[in-house]
Amino acid sequence: MIAQNQLIDYLDQNLDEYLTIWKQRIRISDDDIYKDKVVANGKLMYELVRRNIVEPIGDEKIAELAKKVAKQRVEANINIGDFIYNVNLGRSVLFNHMTNSDLSSNDLQPILESLNELFDKFAYHAVTEYTKIKHDELQEKISYIDETHQEKLSILGQMSSSFVHEFRNPLTAIMGFVAILRKENPEMKYLDVIDHELKQLNFRISQFLHVSKKEIDGVEEEEFELSDVFNDMIDFIYPSVVDVDVHILNNIPKGLRIFGQKDKIRQVLLNIVMNSIDALKEIKKNRTIELIGEKKKGEMMLHITNNGPVIPEKKLDTIFEPFYTTKELGTGIGLYVCQKIIQNHKGQISCKSSEKETTFTITLPAV
Numbered sequence: 286m287i288a289q290n291q292l293i294d295y296l297d298q299n300l301d302e303y304l305t306i307w308k309q310r311i312r313i314s315d316d317d318i319y320k321d322k323v324v325a326n327g328k329l330m331y332e333l334v335r336r337n338i339v340e341p342i343g344d345e346k347i348a349e350l351a352k353k354v355a356k357q358r359v360e361a362n363i364n365i366g367d368f369i370y371n372v373n374l375g376r377s378v379l380f381n382h383m384t385n386s387d388l389s390s391n392d393l394q395p396i397l398e399s400l401n402e403l404f405d406k407f408a409y410h411a412v413t414e415y416t417k418i419k420h421d422e423l424q425e426k427i428s429y430i431d432e433t434h435q436e437k438l439s440i441l442g443q444m445s446s447s448f449v450h451e452f453r454n455p456l457t458a459i460m461g462f463v464a465i466l467r468k469e470n471p472e473m474k475y476l477d478v479i480d481h482e483l484k485q486l487n488f489r490i491s492q493f494l495h496v497s498k499k500e501i502d503g504v505e506e507e508e509f510e511l512s513d514v515f516n517d518m519i520d521f522i523y524p525s526v527v528d529v530d531v532h533i534l535n536n537i538p539k540g541l542r543i544f545g546q547k548d549k550i551r552q553v554l555l556n557i558v559m560n561s562i563d564a565l566k567e568i569k570k571n572r573t574i575e576l577i578g579e580k581k582k583g584e585m586m587l588h589i590t591n592n593g594p595v596i597p598e599k600k601l602d603t604i605f606e607p608f609y610t611t612k613e614l615g616t617g618i619g620l621y622v623c624q625k626i627i628q629n630h631k632g633q634i635s636c637k638s639s640e641k642e643t644t645f646t647i648t649l650p651a652v
């Protein structure tokens with residue numbers, strides 16, 4: 286005990302001197318709102334050192350003080366590196382002085398060891414707390430960004446659905462009159478071309494539907510065969526299939542029944558198969574799309590596979606985001622709408638891709 290008291294006396298007498306040395310060498314930024322506190326904290330640290338010399342301080346107490354200081358450091362927006370530098374500087378200034386005291390190295394050794402432990406623990410707790418606070422702040426920011434992202438999506442949905450209606454109504458009228466013209470003048474040229482183009486336009490516009498929940502409500506639901514949906518869809522895309530020279534293998538068995546909105550499910554198939562056709566344009570030969578349907582434990586699965594280029598692993602989630610497109614004339618809305626429709630039917634859609642092939646899998650509750 287005598288050695289300890291002797292050391293404390295010695296340190297107390299020289300306190301001003303090494304506080305001055307320490308202050309001259311510490312790293313401290315001008316905009317630190319706790320600038321004045323840094324010196325106060327230095328003194329506090331010295332108090333801890335004093336107490337620790339008499340009796341090693343418990344971990345809890347060290348943690349308490351370290352946490353308080355870490356919080357201040359976050360508020361002052363200070364680099365944690367500077368802070369740790371200052372603490373360690375304090376340690377070395379102090380240790381330098383201690384070796385100048387009259388204590389024998391035998392007496393000094395255990396005291397230094399215990400002080401080292403104090404400083405190490407203090408730094409450990411301060412950095413841990415600092416990181417934790419910073420991490421929580423970051424999480425908060427991320428969730429704020431996610432929230433605004435969701436809000437934007439919903440505004441986008443409302444906008445696109447009203448804009449779609451503006452286009453749809455006249456389009457429906459034109460399509461109706463073209464149908465009448467065809468009936469009355471079966472020989473008239475170009476009507477089939479006009480009709481086909483209008484259908485394509487209609488399809489493009491419908492891609493923007495369903496982004497809003499409103500569009501999904503209010504449409505009749507029914508029970509239907511998946512293979513019927515396929516047949517509707519294939520009629521529609523036939524010209525592209527021929528044009529791009531794609532081989533389509535249909536392995537959807539009869540008896541796969543779904544309950545929901547047939548039009549929407551047709552649109553999902555259409556979007557995915559159209560995407561596959563686009564992708565297949567990038568390969569030279571044996572362009573193939575295969576559709577496989579199966580039933581598993583009350584679920585219906587549809588796999589749509591094409592042997593086109595690989596979608597990089599890190600893009601597999603991104604392709605479902607609105608406006609992500611790699612095509613010159615793409616909208617980037619197709620897969621986003623597919624996902625919305627499938628989710629609204631209480632199902633899931635996912636994608637796997639390798640050098641060999643890319644597969645989109647849709648899972649829906651089976652009837």
Ligand SMILES: Nc1ncnc2c1ncn2[C@@H]1O[C@H](COP(=O)(O)OP(=O)(O)O)[C@@H](O)[C@H]1O
Binds near residue numbers: 564596619
């Ligand atoms: N079968 C596929 N093979 C390769 N890439 C695909 C496939 N389907 C979709 N993609 C990628 O996902 C992107 C987004 O698709 P989508 O949402 O339908 O928008 P768009 O077709 O307008 O680009 C495409 O631009 C393409 O890069």
Ligand SMILES: [Mg+2]
Binds near residue numbers: 556559560617619620
């Ligand atoms: Mg698409």
